[in-house]
Amino acid sequence: MSNDIEIRRLDGLNEQRRAFELFRQAMLGLPDLGKVDPEGEGRYLKDGKPLGAFGPSGLVGVVNGYASQIAVPGGRRVSHLSVTHVGVAPQATRQGIASRLLTEQLRRARAEGYVVAGLRASDSRIYGRYGYGTASWTVRQELDLACARPAPSQGQAKTRFVDIGNFDLFRKIADADPAPRPAQLIRWDAWWAMQRLRLDHASTPHYALVTGPEGAETGFLRFHTEASDNWLISRSRTAIVDDLVAHDAASWQTLIGHLFTQDILHRAIFPASAVDDPLRLLVSDPRSITFSGLRDESWVRPLDVGVLLSARSYREAAVLDIADPVIPENAGVWRIGPEGVRRDQGPAEARLDIGTLAALFFGAQTASLLSQAGKLHAPSPETLERLDALFSTGRLPHSGISF
Numbered sequence: 200m201s202n203d204i205e206i207r208r209l210d211g212l213n214e215q216r217r218a219f220e221l222f223r224q225a226m227l228g229l230p231d232l233g234k235v236d237p238e239g240e241g242r243y244l245k246d247g248k249p250l251g252a253f254g255p256s257g258l259v260g261v262v263n264g265y266a267s268q269i270a271v272p273g274g275r276r277v278s279h280l281s282v283t284h285v286g287v288a289p290q291a292t293r294q295g296i297a298s299r300l301l302t303e304q305l306r307r308a309r310a311e312g313y314v315v316a317g318l319r320a321s322d323s324r325i326y327g328r329y330g331y332g333t334a335s336w337t338v339r340q341e342l343d344l345a346c347a348r349p350a351p352s353q354g355q356a357k358t359r360f361v362d363i364g365n366f367d368l369f370r371k372i373a374d375a376d377p378a379p380r381p382a383q384l385i386r387w388d389a390w391w392a393m394q395r396l397r398l399d400h401a402s403t404p405h406y407a408l409v410t411g412p413e414g415a416e417t418g419f420l421r422f423h424t425e426a427s428d429n430w431l432i433s434r435s436r437t438a439i440v441d442d443l444v445a446h447d448a449a450s451w452q453t454l455i456g457h458l459f460t461q462d463i464l465h466r467a468i469f470p471a472s473a474v475d476d477p478l479r480l481l482v483s484d485p486r487s488i489t490f491s492g493l494r495d496e497s498w499v500r501p502l503d504v505g506v507l508l509s510a511r512s513y514r515e516a517a518v519l520d521i522a523d524p525v526i527p528e529n530a531g532v533w534r535i536g537p538e539g540v541r542r543d544q545g546p547a548e549a550r551l552d553i554g555t556l557a558a559l560f561f562g563a564q565t566a567s568l569l570s571q572a573g574k575l576h577a578p579s580p581e582t583l584e585r586l587d588a589l590f591s592t593g594r595l596p597h598s599g600i601s602f
């Protein structure tokens with residue numbers, strides 16, 4: 200069936216709306232925001248670059264993408280196609296349509312100069328086959344504010360509440376992060392448009408506070424309260440943290456510290472923290488935090504291995520043999536080292552596929568663990584130890600946003 204399929208770019212707002220509708224139809228559980236707020240939906244869709252798959256009956260599959268950037272270890276950023284709205288009509292699944300769309304999208308993105316593609320997966324079994332690898336993970340933290348106390352040193356700086364709809368300010372602060380974790384994304388217009396749509400149609404109150412001098416803020420916290428049958432007498436009044444950006448340790452401590460000053464609250468939930476989030480170190484009683492829901496976060500697909508590997512520096516040299524069945528220009532032996540990155544004749548010290556490279560490069564996994572899981576092949580423990588040191592990142596990768 201997939202041979203009768205034509206794939207082409209969808210242009211103009213009408214086709215974009217049609218693509219989004221098909222995606223929602225495939226997802227089943229998503230609300231139709233366009234019905235209540237067509238203008239908001241238009242703002243959200245307008246910069247997307249959807250591809251459509253057409254069969255004899257018309258549009259049967261879609262995949263969309265937005266231009267953004269992702270931070271690599273060391274803090275530089277490279278271009279990132281934020282892939283989203285992957286959907287195939289319910290009557291047309293399991294015929295290879297998503298495979299055609301996703302591989303076509305990768306080839307086009309590489310030709311357009313994107314260094315990586317990245318997405319959040321509704322199902323973690325789908326994307327590995329196209330060369331996406333898990334480049335960051337998240338964990339859910341539930342903080343018992345009634346039991347926990349912040350360590351005494353924190354919370355010196357001031358916070359101030361700001362209008363929750365002041366997205367220009369949040370955007371300015373997020374984009375100015377001077378030391379982004381690996382895998383942190385520059386958020387694009389449509390991402391902010393979706394935040395506004397969600398806020399405009401939210402059923403519970405939302406709040407935002409910032410820290411740092413006015414005009415030179417160094418962090419913000421956005422949260423909402425959990426729906427409750429009777430907030431007044433509830434014994435589990437909960438704040439759910441939607442977004443937390445802090446440029447430095449003091450800002451982070453101040454913003455978290457604010458939650459402890461709200462006596463009305465019993466709990467705070469951080470749905471998708473970095474796996475090495477230091478919250479457990481901030482509180483005097485680490486058992487006041489319940490950890491759950493360890494989940495894959497960033498799925499990243501290197502599109503241009505030479506440019507990606509060159510975006511950070513290396514203390515030592517290593518020679519890697521990379522397999523990439525979809526983009527042959529990436530495949531083969533690469534030498535990385537203090538002098539830069541270049542093609543090599545080999546022999547390679549380690550063999551891995553393109554998705555595993557994403558996990559290794561962003562620091563989501565060490566070479567030793569990847570080897571133990573059979574994902575990376577290296578001849579000796581000494582080589583693995585060297586690769587562990589070479590790709591180690593101070594902090595684990597984390598994006599902190601979904602899309």
Ligand SMILES: CC(C)(COP(=O)(O)OP(=O)(O)OC[C@H]1O[C@@H](n2cnc3c(N)ncnc32)[C@H](O)[C@@H]1OP(=O)(O)O)[C@@H](O)C(=O)NCCC(=O)NCCS
Nearest residue numbers: 225226285286287292293294295296297298319320321324
């Ligand atoms: C996921 C989805 C896009 C797959 O579309 P599709 O056209 O059926 O996919 P394909 O026929 O190209 O299948 C690709 C491969 O993935 C496998 N696959 C597809 N859906 C899968 C699923 N939900 N779980 C596990 N494997 C799946 C297929 O078996 C096939 O494997 P193979 O290449 O080894 O034969 C489609 O089921 C869909 O629209 N689902 C709902 C929306 C959704 O979840 N989108 C993803 C948002 S991130």
